[in-house]
Amino acid sequence: MPITTKEDETIPLIVSIDVGTTSSRVILFNKLGQEVCKHQIEYSTSASEQDYTPAGRRRHSEELNATTLKEATTTTNSTTAVTTNSQTNGNSNHHNNEKDVTGPIFSSVGFKIEESPYLTIEDLVENHTVGPTLRFPKPGWVECNPTSILINVLECLGAVLQALHITNESRIRHDLKPYKIHCIGIANMRETTLVWSKKTGLPIVDYGIVWNDTRNTSIVNEKKETTDPNLQERLTEKTGLPLYSTYFSCSKLRWFLDNVPEVNEAYMENDLMFGTVDTWLIYHLTKQHNFVSDVSNASRTGFMNLNTLDYDPELLQYWNIDPTKISIPKIVSSAEYYGDFNVPDFCEKIMPPTIRQLLLNFVAQKVPINGCLGDQSASLVGQMAYKRGAAKCTYGTGCFLLYNTGTEKLISKHGTLTTLGFWFPYLEDDFNINKPHFALEGSVAVAGSVVQWLRDNLRLVARAEDVGPLASLVPDSGGVVFVPAFSGLFAPYWDPDCRATIMGISQFTTASHIARAAVEGVCFQARAILKAMSSDAYSESRPNSHDGKDIEDIDLLEDVDSCTYEKSVFSTLSVDGGMSRSDEVMQIQADILGPCIKVRRSPIAESTALGAAIAANMGFKDVDDRPMWKNLQDCKKWVFFNGIDKSDTIPREQHPNLKIFTSQSKDTIRRKHWKLWETAVSRSTGWLKDVENR
Ligand SMILES: Nc1ncnc2c1ncn2[C@@H]1O[C@H](COP(=O)(O)OP(=O)(O)O)[C@@H](O)[C@H]1O
Numbered sequence: 001m002p003i004t005t006k007e008d009e010t011i012p013l014i015v016s017i018d019v020g021t022t023s024s025r026v027i028l029f030n031k032l033g034q035e036v037c038k039h040q041i042e043y044s045t046s047a048s049e050q051d052y053t054p055a056g057r058r059r060h061s062e063e064l065n066a067t068t069l070k071e072a073t074t075t076t077n078s079t080t081a082v083t084t085n086s087q088t089n090g091n092s093n094h095h096n097n098e099k100d101v102t103g104p105i106f107s108s109v110g111f112k113i114e115e116s117p118y119l120t121i122e123d124l125v126e127n128h129t130v131g132p133t134l135r136f137p138k139p140g141w142v143e144c145n146p147t148s149i150l151i152n153v154l155e156c157l158g159a160v161l162q163a164l165h166i167t168n169e170s171r172i173r174h175d176l177k178p179y180k181i182h183c184i185g186i187a188n189m190r191e192t193t194l195v196w197s198k199k200t201g202l203p204i205v206d207y208g209i210v211w212n213d214t215r216n217t218s219i220v221n222e223k224k225e226t227t228d229p230n231l232q233e234r235l236t237e238k239t240g241l242p243l244y245s246t247y248f249s250c251s252k253l254r255w256f257l258d259n260v261p262e263v264n265e266a267y268m269e270n271d272l273m274f275g276t277v278d279t280w281l282i283y284h285l286t287k288q289h290n291f292v293s294d295v296s297n298a299s300r301t302g303f304m305n306l307n308t309l310d311y312d313p314e315l316l317q318y319w320n321i322d323p324t325k326i327s328i329p330k331i332v333s334s335a336e337y338y339g340d341f342n343v344p345d346f347c348e349k350i351m352p353p354t355i356r357q358l359l360l361n362f363v364a365q366k367v368p369i370n371g372c373l374g375d376q377s378a379s380l381v382g383q384m385a386y387k388r389g390a391a392k393c394t395y396g397t398g399c400f401l402l403y404n405t406g407t408e409k410l411i412s413k414h415g416t417l418t419t420l421g422f423w424f425p426y427l428e429d430d431f432n433i434n435k436p437h438f439a440l441e442g443s444v445a446v447a448g449s450v451v452q453w454l455r456d457n458l459r460l461v462a463r464a465e466d467v468g469p470l471a472s473l474v475p476d477s478g479g480v481v482f483v484p485a486f487s488g489l490f491a492p493y494w495d496p497d498c499r500a501t502i503m504g505i506s507q508f509t510t511a512s513h514i515a516r517a518a519v520e521g522v523c524f525q526a527r528a529i530l531k532a533m534s535s536d537a538y539s540e541s542r543p544n545s546h547d548g549k550d551i552e553d554i555d556l557l558e559d560v561d562s563c564t565y566e567k568s569v570f571s572t573l574s575v576d577g578g579m580s581r582s583d584e585v586m587q588i589q590a591d592i593l594g595p596c597i598k599v600r601r602s603p604i605a606e607s608t609a610l611g612a613a614i615a616a617n618m619g620f621k622d623v624d625d626r627p628m629w630k631n632l633q634d635c636k637k638w639v640f641f642n643g644i645d646k647s648d649t650i651p652r653e654q655h656p657n658l659k660i661f662t663s664q665s666k667d668t669i670r671r672k673h674w675k676l677w678e679t680a681v682s683r684s685t686g687w688l689k690d691v692e693n694r
């Protein structure tokens, strides 16, 4: 039975659901932005089958268990202590009690392994077959299973609710306030294209096409060749996107319609529903079956006009999509009521009884899903980069750098794209913060996925976290350059025909050189994006020239005499995401960027999930209903400064988990390496076309 208590006798929490490309997680956040409880499921890659159950869950070795538990215990104590201190207005006795009660249960890492049996899909499903969540059926093809995504989310939520239930019982026994969940926010990988039936709600085929899939290369190449350049320019102005990349949903939906008879049949019978992962989740996780997409996700479909924030008939027509034959989700803001949480029937049947009961109790509590953001927008919010000029870079499966341009839509002249950052309409009109905010985005298709490739395909390392130490065994890559273009090259190069290359190998080359070159390949792309964005931002602020020179001819990142930390447009790069956890990788990034930019690793490990929680909080129209924070400033005060009013009381640099990386590289060597990278890129581009023409 759910525990019922009066509102002021509870401590508020927000649930965040974060569906990444290679993992799903559910996190409970408190007012300090701390992870009170978390459960994560990591997916397999097809090259690592023996490490996974047939359903695609990563197997946990004894060794991994031991490490996780050790980390869990350490994190538990410190996390709980800070939480209690603020929530009880500094009552230290209370604090000590609470620490004892929650100690064994709460952690920010891997409590699940400690607290509940590790369930596999095979255990859950009787007569159903659920394939792996992520699969790579052919070169360049990346598919996800929409049903598995839902089940993973429910399993994560169930596990978290189970821990919360046990904790609350214990807290009540010890005369402590129980926790209460107020709302749910969602962050999700973007562009991934799913199609399902209006009649049944079930996927038409058992896969969605993931954002980094390149099966649509010929579609985009043909479109590019046959489209008048004036029209190309107009469409890019409307969408902010380089439409002839394989990246966006429009050409993926076109591929579905052209190549999968079942999808085309559903389209002809008006039974086809299209959506990205946000839409799929909200559709099935709300009682009302609400069919919506938040603006940040919709802006990645290639169908949305950034000027109207609605679908554009010309764009739909361009991709030959008849809107009368297909259901396309309504575009809504990032923070509003989307519906009350529900468990879809087809998932409920296959959940184990205890988890099912916990989920159904949760349904009875009518918890609203109130916030949704594409994951990169979510981490922009979670890093508190609300204001124009703020930037962040997230190193997950891919790497995504977003630069907040405020309410103004900036179209890049240097290869980055324009996207919708976030829209929180219920906030008070304070410097337009309640208006849609735009961002310039530099997207790198391959970041953590090259680490997975080294681990699963080459078996150079046993775990992702071993890559940094392996790469830093050598001082440089020994002349090796790795262009990790598994899915073509995204920003700022935009070449769907590029494929990954490793150049400069000699007998001197070791595994460490390859690992280092792989990591550098990601960091060089981040540098290329920063160079492009600096030029865009600089041209905007000083449109004429840079000391008489043409901006195109200047690498602002190497303008070391005038471009000091203080002067540079991007003096600090705020980073987060899986790969940023490695000190070695971030030092390599700082060395590649040089002295104009320092790398600042966020104290908030899960910025993306926190961003979704913030959106959910701001989705309550009435400020008095917002369970944790009154507005974004209030949120920053609690999350960054422990609720202390004067934000300068605790300098940000002294935040315990914050780490700054500065360049240790020599100017001449750094510049030489950058030239080598540019040469390698130019030799890798157009590879597929060259191969086909032979
Ligand atoms: N310590 C580490 N060093 C290098 N790479 C890492 C490390 N930890 C995780 N990764 C990489 O980060 C990725 C996972 O990051 P995450 O932010 O969870 O991604 P996503 O949201 O795309 O699932 C994986 O591809 C993994 O290889």
Ligand SMILES: O=P(O)(O)OC[C@H](O)CO
Pocket: 020, 021, 022, 188, 189, 190, 191, 211, 374, 375, 376, 395, 396, 397, 398, 399
């Ligand atoms: O899975 P991530 O975190 O690398 O994010 C995927 C992006 O949303 C794709 O655009």
